[in-house]
Amino acid sequence: MTVRRVMGIETEYGIVVPGDPSANPMVASGDVVTAYGASRGIRPARASWDYADEAPLRDARGFDMGRGQAHPSQLTDVEDPTLANIVLTNGARLYVDHAHPEYSSPEVTTPRDAVTWDRAGELVMREAVARLATVPPGVNLYKNNTDGKGASYGTHENYLMSRATPFASIVKHLMPFFVVRQVMCGSGRVGIGVDSRTPGYQIAQRSDFFEVEVGLETTLKRPLVNTRDEPHAVADRYRRLHVILGDANHADVANLLKMGTTSLVLAMIEDDAIRDDLSVRRPVATLHEVSHDPTLQQKVELTDGRRMTAVELLWEYHDRASRYVDERSGADPDPDTAEVLHWWSTVLDRLGRDPMEARREVDWVAKLAVLEGYRARDGVGWGDPRLKAVDLQWSDVRADRGLAQRLAASGRLEVLVPESEVQRAVDHPPTDTRAWFRGTCLRRFPDDVVAASWDSVIFDVAGQRTLQRVPMLEPLRGTEAGVGELVRSAPDAASLLRALAASTDDGRA
Amino acid sequence: MPGQEQIRPQRRDEGPDDADAPEPAAAAPAEQTSDIDDILDEIDGVLESNAEEFVRGFVQKGGQ
Numbered sequence: 404m405t406v407r408r409v410m411g412i413e414t415e416y417g418i419v420v421p422g423d424p425s426a427n428p429m430v431a432s433g434d435v436v437t438a439y440g441a442s443r444g445i446r447p448a449r450a451s452w453d454y455a456d457e458a459p460l461r462d463a464r465g466f467d468m469g470r471g472q473a474h475p476s477q478l479t480d481v482e483d484p485t486l487a488n489i490v491l492t493n494g495a496r497l498y499v500d501h502a503h504p505e506y507s508s509p510e511v512t513t514p515r516d517a518v519t520w521d522r523a524g525e526l527v528m529r530e531a532v533a534r535l536a537t538v539p540p541g542v543n544l545y546k547n548n549t550d551g552k553g554a555s556y557g558t559h560e561n562y563l564m565s566r567a568t569p570f571a572s573i574v575k576h577l578m579p580f581f582v583v584r585q586v587m588c589g590s591g592r593v594g595i596g597v598d599s600r601t602p603g604y605q606i607a608q609r610s611d612f613f614e615v616e617v618g619l620e621t622t623l624k625r626p627l628v629n630t631r632d633e634p635h636a637v638a639d640r641y642r643r644l645h646v647i648l649g650d651a652n653h654a655d656v657a658n659l660l661k662m663g664t665t666s667l668v669l670a671m672i673e674d675d676a677i678r679d680d681l682s683v684r685r686p687v688a689t690l691h692e693v694s695h696d697p698t699l700q701q702k703v704e705l706t707d708g709r710r711m712t713a714v715e716l717l718w719e720y721h722d723r724a725s726r727y728v729d730e731r732s733g734a735d736p737d738p739d740t741a742e743v744l745h746w747w748s749t750v751l752d753r754l755g756r757d758p759m760e761a762r763r764e765v766d767w768v769a770k771l772a773v774l775e776g777y778r779a780r781d782g783v784g785w786g787d788p789r790l791k792a793v794d795l796q797w798s799d800v801r802a803d804r805g806l807a808q809r810l811a812a813s814g815r816l817e818v819l820v821p822e823s824e825v826q827r828a829v830d831h832p833p834t835d836t837r838a839w840f841r842g843t844c845l846r847r848f849p850d851d852v853v854a855a856s857w858d859s860v861i862f863d864v865a866g867q868r869t870l871q872r873v874p875m876l877e878p879l880r881g882t883e884a885g886v887g888e889l890v891r892s893a894p895d896a897a898s899l900l901r902a903l904a905a906s907t908d909d910g911r912a
Numbered sequence: 913m914p915g916q917e918q919i920r921p922q923r924r925d926e927g928p929d930d931a932d933a934p935e936p937a938a939a940a941p942a943e944q945t946s947d948i949d950d951i952l953d954e955i956d957g958v959l960e961s962n963a964e965e966f967v968r969g970f971v972q973k974g975g976q
Binding site for chain 1: 947948949951952954955958959960963964966967968969970971972973974975976
């Protein structure tokens, strides 16, 4: 029983060409990716994305060498900037998704690492903005999820789960949790309704954009529980739960709780440890109602007739998780689990007493405190453009302009991960997932890696007639502990591939 | 997390545990007010000068 599992966060950033609202966002997003790639010496033709993995691959235990599976024609240099797509040495993917630049973090195993590599993505975007600023008007990027005018773009979480867990069980126990999770991790928003037609403030950026309970869609008729089933791993062992409901966070505590509490609830579901039914009536409508009430007094109605606030329902989940950790881990849960439980109870305590007490930990509270300050000082209503400007500029990735960045820098937000660790994570992969192999190969053999994806790295090695594809369908292989020695001792890519093939023959990866 | 102290989950019925709390739960009202004023002054200095135009120009295409 632990918060630890393979997980990651992918974020589409809002993009603006200052002074030119009609600029093509796809081209601008391509510029972001290309500019960052150039800053790291990544050539577009190299380290591009290997789309071959989107099709099923045979199960390869460890580093089974699949020779010649990827044809060079799949790897042609793409001249169209809107298709820009690169893999970074920290194991992340940076590319253009729809009309936004997206940073998909490398796979990590703890909520704290998820926060670290998610924030590394902000620094990646900041670097791109700084590079592009040298040619005015440049591009500005925003780590948020709506323009307040009817458009939303996602921050998606991914959790690797056991394939054995029935999906119906996931839906049943996750849905009520997702309806109320926003009070701990929402990022706050000026305006009610997808297009902000009603003046006011609400808890979550994304909530108004959700229309159905369960489904496959991500861009329309968005569902609370998404059924996309593309594990990027051994499909009969794993499911990748794709969560599209959450907001992008700046507050470390809220971000940690988003990943950590969800992982704990999933662990209980996998273990069939939630025996009772916390199902809520009208989950979609309740999601909206909870988001629209920053006083946190809105009652949630359970199907068994009980009525409770969002905070009270979260305590129900917390207490089950805490009891379960106690039973399984006794007095000594791992530090990551202890940290998540600590903040979970601390934040619920504060939200339950007075939501404003959680302004150091939770984005929507921090933002509301600032906005209420403006309202009190200047006597302005929720429709005032300055309040909307604060809401948007809150998530500007530039250190001097981003308001959340400034709050964190001046000690007004609780910072869990020191800036130095985040800076290191910009170029370095996590050590304990396959992202280590992916990122390290890109760092050590940049001229030999022609493409990569979540579950493969493709080499073009001098003297080899075909491309060499290294499948990585096990997310917990390819770690520094597993293959660090082998990768470090290889003088070149050809030697590495020979060593990997030999170790696979021995049955070791 | 090397060097991180072990933190035990804090339960409601144990009351507030100040040793665990990295930050006082609530500052005194006067202190809060002055801190908010400081924040607002700071934000005034960096907020987009034409808020209305900035907000109007912030138009996104929908994503996932």
